[in-house]
Amino acid sequence: DAGITQSPRYKITETGRQVTLMCHQTWSHSYMFWYRQDLGHGLRLIYYSAAADITDKGEVPDGYVVSRSKTENFPLTLESATRSQTSVYFCASFQRDRANEAFFGQGTRLTVV
Amino acid sequence: RKEVEQDPGPFNVPEGATVAFNCTYSNSASQSFFWYRQDCRKEPKLLMSVYSSGNEDGRFTAQLNRASQYISLLIRDSKLSDSATYLCVVNPNSGYALNFGKGTSLLVTP
Numbered sequence: 001d002a003g004i005t006q007s008p009r010y011k012i013t014e015t016g017r018q019v020t021l022m023c024h025q026t027w028s029h030s031y032m033f034w035y036r037q038d039l040g041h042g043l044r045l046i047y048y049s050a051a052a053d054i055t056d057k058g059e060v061p062d063g064y065v066v067s068r069s070k071t072e073n074f075p076l077t078l079e080s081a082t083r084s085q086t087s088v089y090f091c092a093s094f095q096r097d098r099a100n101e102a103f104f105g106q107g108t109r110l111t112v113v
Numbered sequence: 114r115k116e117v118e119q120d121p122g123p124f125n126v127p128e129g130a131t132v133a134f135n136c137t138y139s140n141s142a143s144q145s146f147f148w149y150r151q152d153c154r155k156e157p158k159l160l161m162s163v164y165s166s167g168n169e170d171g172r173f174t175a176q177l178n179r180a181s182q183y184i185s186l187l188i189r190d191s192k193l194s195d196s197a198t199y200l201c202v203v204n205p206n207s208g209y210a211l212n213f214g215k216g217t218s219l220l221v222t223p
Contacts, residue, residue, distance in 0.1 A: 031210075033210055035213075040215075041215065042200070042213055042214060042215030042216055043157070043200070043213040045210050045211075048210045058210060088154075090156055090157070092211075100145050100147075100162070100204065101162075102159070102202075102211055104156035104157050104158070105156060106155070107154075107156055
């Protein structure tokens with residue numbers, strides 16, 4: 001189905017473990033983003049990508065790594081998870097055009113224990 | 114100073130009421146503006162774009178004031194289903210990441 005999908009939807013991991021959140025979009029949008037959403041902070045940008053093999057840091061990149069070898073995929077890796085990374089993570093894609101609408105995945109709820 | 118600021122609310126209004134939200138942004142070079150809606154535990158979805166001349170979509174009216182750097186959203190004849198968080202979104206440079214406000218919570222009561 002066309003759209004943007006995230007996996008897993010829910011994840012519990014232990015402090016210090018590496019975990020990867022997946023994001024896949026079928027529209028061939030150039031831009032993809034990772035946001036985290038926490039109470040009191042709203043949506044904060046972690047990383048974004050303007051095209052395959054082009055990524056850049058957002059507002060809160062520390063502790064995260066991204067890659068974009070293919071246009072449709074934009075995985076986010078927590079290298080060594082910490083409790084402060086417990087959050088809801090949203091992936092989004094965007095194509096610069098008249099509408100300029102960003103589409104979001106359903107989110108991944110990550111708990112680090 | 115946050116790039117996009119909103120009153121978090123909550124706004125509690127009765128059905129049928131008119132309610133307005135405002136949002137201010139700090140980057141005067143910002144080019145694109147949007148209102149997104151987010152239901153509890155769901156992903157944000159575009160409600161409407163905001164154009165310089167102002168625009169209307171049914172019961173929703175959005176306005177942009179570039180001189181004062183604020184955006185507004187007016188909801189007329191509120192419905193129970195309008196209960197959600199409304200996110201003000203600014204694209205500081207065309208084609209780059211979107212900056213979100215923290216959102217304004219609206220609760221429409223019977």
